[in-house]
Amino acid sequence: MKLTGAEILxxxxxxxxxxxxxxxxxxxxxxxYDALGKSKLHHILVRHEQGATHMADGYARASGGVGVAMATxxxxxxxxxxxxxxAMLDSSPLVCITGQVSSKLLGSDAFQEVDIxxxxxxxxxxxxxxxxxxxxxxxxxxAFIIANSGRPGPVLVDITKDAQQASTEFDWDACGPQLPPxxxxxxxxxxxxxxxxxxxxxxxxxxxxxxxxxILSRAMRTFEQFVRTSNIPVAMxxxxxxxxxxxxxxxxxxxxxxxxxxxxTAIQEADLLIAVGMRxxxxxxxDLRTYARSARKIHIEVDRAEINKNVVVDAAIVGDAGExxxxxxxxxQTSDHSAWLAHIKELKGGSAVRDIQSLPDxxxxxxxxxxxxxxxxxxxxxxxxxDVGQHQMWEAQYYHHNEPHTLxxxxxxxxxxxxxxxxxxxxxxxxxxxxxxxVGDGGFQMTMSELATIVQEKLNIKIAIINNxxxxxxxxxxxxxxxxxxxxxxxxxPDFVALANAFGIRGERxxxxxxxxxxxxxxxxxxxxxxxxxxVEQEDSVYPMVPAGAPLHEMIRRPNNPLVETASEP
Amino acid sequence: MQxxxxxxxxxxxVLNRVASxxxxxxxxxxxxxxxxTENEEIARMTICAHTDEKGAQRLEAxxxxxxxxxxxxxxxxxxMLERDLALIKVAADQQNRPHLMELIKVFRGRxxxxxxxxxxxxxxxxVDKIDGLLxxxxxxxxxxxxxxxxxxxxxxxxxxxxxxxxSGGKAETAPASS
Numbered sequence: 001m002k003l004t005g006a007e008i009l010x011x012x013x014x015x016x017x018x019x020x021x022x023x024x025x026x027x028x029x030x031x032x033y034d035a036l037g038k039s040k041l042h043h044i045l046v047r048h049e050q051g052a053t054h055m056a057d058g059y060a061r062a063s064g065g066v067g068v069a070m071a072t073x074x075x076x077x078x079x080x081x082x083x084x085x086x087a088m089l090d091s092s093p094l095v096c097i098t099g100q101v102s103s104k105l106l107g108s109d110a111f112q113e114v115d116i117x118x119x120x121x122x123x124x125x126x127x128x129x130x131x132x133x134x135x136x137x138x139x140x141x142x143a144f145i146i147a148n149s150g151r152p153g154p155v156l157v158d159i160t161k162d163a164q165q166a167s168t169e170f171d172w173d174a175c176g177p178q179l180p181p182x183x184x185x186x187x188x189x190x191x192x193x194x195x196x197x198x199x200x201x202x203x204x205x206x207x208x209x210x211x212x213x214x215i216l217s218r219a220m221r222t223f224e225q226f227v228r229t230s231n232i233p234v235a236m237x238x239x240x241x242x243x244x245x246x247x248x249x250x251x252x253x254x255x256x257x258x259x260x261x262x263x264x265t266a267i268q269e270a271d272l273l274i275a276v277g278m279r280x281x282x283x284x285x286x287d288l289r290t291y292a293r294s295a296r297k298i299h300i301e302v303d304r305a306e307i308n309k310n311v312v313v314d315a316a317i318v319g320d321a322g323e324x325x326x327x328x329x330x331x332x333q334t335s336d337h338s339a340w341l342a343h344i345k346e347l348k349g350g351s352a353v354r355d356i357q358s359l360p361d362x363x364x365x366x367x368x369x370x371x372x373x374x375x376x377x378x379x380x381x382x383x384x385x386x387d388v389g390q391h392q393m394w395e396a397q398y399y400h401h402n403e404p405h406t407l408x409x410x411x412x413x414x415x416x417x418x419x420x421x422x423x424x425x426x427x428x429x430x431x432x433x434x435x436x437x438x439v440g441d442g443g444f445q446m447t448m449s450e451l452a453t454i455v456q457e458k459l460n461i462k463i464a465i466i467n468n469x470x471x472x473x474x475x476x477x478x479x480x481x482x483x484x485x486x487x488x489x490x491x492x493x494p495d496f497v498a499l500a501n502a503f504g505i506r507g508e509r510x511x512x513x514x515x516x517x518x519x520x521x522x523x524x525x526x527x528x529x530x531x532x533x534x535x536v537e538q539e540d541s542v543y544p545m546v547p548a549g550a551p552l553h554e555m556i557r558r559p560n561n562p563l564v565e566t567a568s569e570p
Numbered sequence: 571m572q573x574x575x576x577x578x579x580x581x582x583x584v585l586n587r588v589a590s591x592x593x594x595x596x597x598x599x600x601x602x603x604x605x606x607t608e609n610e611e612i613a614r615m616t617i618c619a620h621t622d623e624k625g626a627q628r629l630e631a632x633x634x635x636x637x638x639x640x641x642x643x644x645x646x647x648x649x650m651l652e653r654d655l656a657l658i659k660v661a662a663d664q665q666n667r668p669h670l671m672e673l674i675k676v677f678r679g680r681x682x683x684x685x686x687x688x689x690x691x692x693x694x695x696x697v698d699k700i701d702g703l704l705x706x707x708x709x710x711x712x713x714x715x716x717x718x719x720x721x722x723x724x725x726x727x728x729x730x731x732x733x734x735x736x737s738g739g740k741a742e743t744a745p746a747s748s
Contacts, residue, residue, distance in 0.1 A: 118586075121590050146637055180640055182634075183634070183640060183641040304634070305628060305632045
C-alpha cells in the first residue's frame with residue numbers, strides 16, 4: 001500500500017492507540033493536517049502551542065499513557081519548549097511531533113526554520129529529525145517506546161515537509177522499532193539488596209518516602225502491601241500524592257518545603273528512610289548537610305543516575321518500584337513500631353492546633369478553606385489540576401487524594417500557566433471524572449486563552465481561581481526574606497466573571513466563606529464549564545515553610561493569625 | 571582525572587548529545603576521542619574528565635541514559651593502557667638537529683618530516699611521556715602541536731564489548747485510553 005509520509009504518520013498514531021492529538025497547524029505541518037482530516041484521530045485545536053504540550057502532559061498524567069502534541073516548525077515548535085521541559089522534570093511520557101522545513105532547505109534559515117532538536121536536546125529524553133517518509137513509522141513507534149519505558153519522559157519527532165509529502169510503500173510489519181542495543185544491567189545487586197533487608201528489619205524509627213515512581217510503576221497495591229507488612233509510616237512528595245490513600249492512618253502527608261511539620265520532624269528524627277521512586281529534590285530535603293542525619297537510607301529508583309546524586313545512600317536498588325518492592329516483601333518482618341508511631345501522632349497533635357482549619361470563621365475567606373470545602377463537597381473524588389504557587393501547596397495540604405492520577409501538577413519545573421491546559425488534557429483522558437482546575441490569578445492569566453479551547457471542545461471543566469491579587473508565593477518570599485518589599489507582585493486582573501462570560505462560560509464570584517459550598521455545589525450540578533473567582537485573603541501565607549536551603553526541621557510556623565483576631569473585634 | 575569508555579551509535583548528533591550532557595552536568599572534559607569499532611554501526615569514545623569519583627559515576631549513569639549510548643563505563647582505577655598521540659613541529663636548524671634527534675630517540679619518538687628550519691616529531695604513549703618530551707623540546711621552540719587525546723583499554727580478561735542484539739525493546743505499549 002502506497003501512502004504519503006503524512007498518511008503514514010496518522011496511520012501509525014492510530015495503530016499505536018492514540019485517540020487525541022493536541023496541536024496547532026502551520027505551513028510545515030500542513031500535509032499532516034490534511035491527512036488528519038481523513039483519519040479518525042481527534043485533533044484538539046489549542047490557542048497556543050505551550051497549551052498543546054501541557055494538555056498532552058495532563059492527558060499522560062491522568063491516563064497513565066502517552067500524550068501527543070503537534071505543532072508546526074519555527075515558533076510553533078519553540079512555543080512547545082516550556083511544556084516539554086515541564087514533562088521532562090516530572091517524567092511525563094509525551095510524544096511531540098513538529099513540522100520542519102523541507103530537507104533541502106535545512107540549515108538555510110528558511111522561513112519558520114528553527115533547530116528544534118538542538119533546542120530541545122537537554123529537555124527531551126530523546127529527539128530526532130526525520131527527513132524520509134520511509135523512516136516515519138519506525139521512528140514514531142520508537143518514540144512511543146522511549147517515552148513510556150524506564151523513567152518516562154518527552155520525545156520530540158521533527159518531520160521535514162518533504163518527508164510528509166513523499167509517497168512510499170507502507171508495511172506495518174516491516175517498519176518495527178529498531179532501538180539501539182543497550183547493555184542490560186544486572187540491577188539487583190545482591191549485596192545492596194541484602195543490606196536493604198537488614199536495615200529494614202532492624203529499624204526502630206523508619207519512614208518511607210514515596211514519590212511519583214510508585215504511580216508510574218503502577219505499584220500502588222504492592223506499595224500498600226509493603227506498608228502493611230513493614231508497618232512503616234509513609235511521607236510523600238508532591239508528585240507522590242495519590243500513590244497511597246491520604247486518609248490511611250499510615251500516611252503522614254506531604255514532606256518538604258511546605259510539608260506538614262510532623263512529617264518533616266519525623267524525617268529528621270528517623271533512623272531509616274526508605275525512598276521509593278523519588279529523587280531527593282532540594283524542595284524535599286532542605287539543607288543536605290543537616291538532612292536526616294541519624295537515618296540510614298535505602299533508595300529504590302528506576303533511574304540509576306539518581307542514585308547518590310543528592311543524598312548518599314546506604315543501600316541502593318536500581319529497578320522498577322513495584323518489581324523491587326515485590327522482591328523485598330518476602331524478606332520483610334513485621335515490626336512493632338508502636339512507640340515511633342505514637343511519637344509521630346504526638347507531633348501531629350501539636351501542629352493541628354496551628355492549623356488554619358482550627359481558626360474561627362471571621363468572615364474572611366482563606367484559600368485553604370476554599371480547597372478544604374472543595375474536598376468535602378466533592379468527597380475527595382475529583383481530579384484536581386493545579387497551577388504553581390500558594391494555591392498548589394494549599395491544595396496539597398487540604399485536598400486529600402486517595403487515588404493515583406487524581407492530582408495533576410507541575411512539580412519539578414514549577415510551570416505557571418500549567419493548570420488550565422493540563423485540565424483540558426485531563427478531561428480528555430478521564431471524561432468520566434469530575435475535573436477541577438485550581439489556579440492562581442497570576443498563572444491563570446498566563447494561559448487563559450485556552451478557555452476558548454474548552455468552549456470549542458464543549459468540555460465540562462470547573463475552574464477555581466484562587467484570586468488574591470498578588471503573585472502570592474513570590475509575595476510570601478518577599479514578606480519573609482525581603483522585608484515586605486512587594487516588587488512586581490501586586491497584579492491586577494480582568495473581571496474574571498465577565499471574561500468567562502465573554503468566552504461563553506458561566507462565571508461566579510465568591511467573596512465570603514458562607515458562599516463557598518453553595519457555589520461549588522451549583523457549579524457541580526452544571527454539565528458545562530463553570531469558572532469561579534474566589535476572592536481570598538490577599539496576604540495569607542503557606543505554612544509551615546522551610547526557607548530554601550535551611551534545615552528541614554527549621555520551619556516557619558503559622559503565627560496566631562492577627563487578621564482573624566482583629567476581624568473578630570467589631 | 572577520570573576515564574570513561576562508551577560505545578555509541580555511529581550516527582550524526584551523538585557526539586553533540588554527549589558533549590551537551592557534560593556541559594549540563596558542569597563537568598569539564600580534558601579530552602574526548604571518538605573512533606569506529608569493528609562494527610561500523612558502533613563507535614567507541616574515550617572521555618577523560620576533570621571530576622571526582624562521584625562525578626564520574628554520575629556521568630557514567632547519565633551517559634547510559636542517552637538512547638544512543640549503548641554502554642558507558644568508568645574504568646578509572648582499573649588496570650589499563652592509555653595512549654595519546656602527538657605531532658610536534660619544532661624549530662630546528664643544521665646546528666641543533668643532531669642534538670634534537672638524540673633527545674627524540676630517548677622518548678621513542680619518530681621524526682616524520684624534516685624541513686630546513688623545522689622538523690615534525692611523532693610520539694605516542696602516556697600523557698606523562700608526551701608531556702616529558704614536550705618539556706625538553708620547548709627550549710628549541712615548539713612551532714605547532716596536534717594531540718589526539720587519550721584512548722584507553724583495560725588489560726587482559728577485563729573485556730568491554732558493546733552489546734550486540736538490535737531489538738525492538740520492550741513490547742510496544744499503546745497509550746491508555748479512557
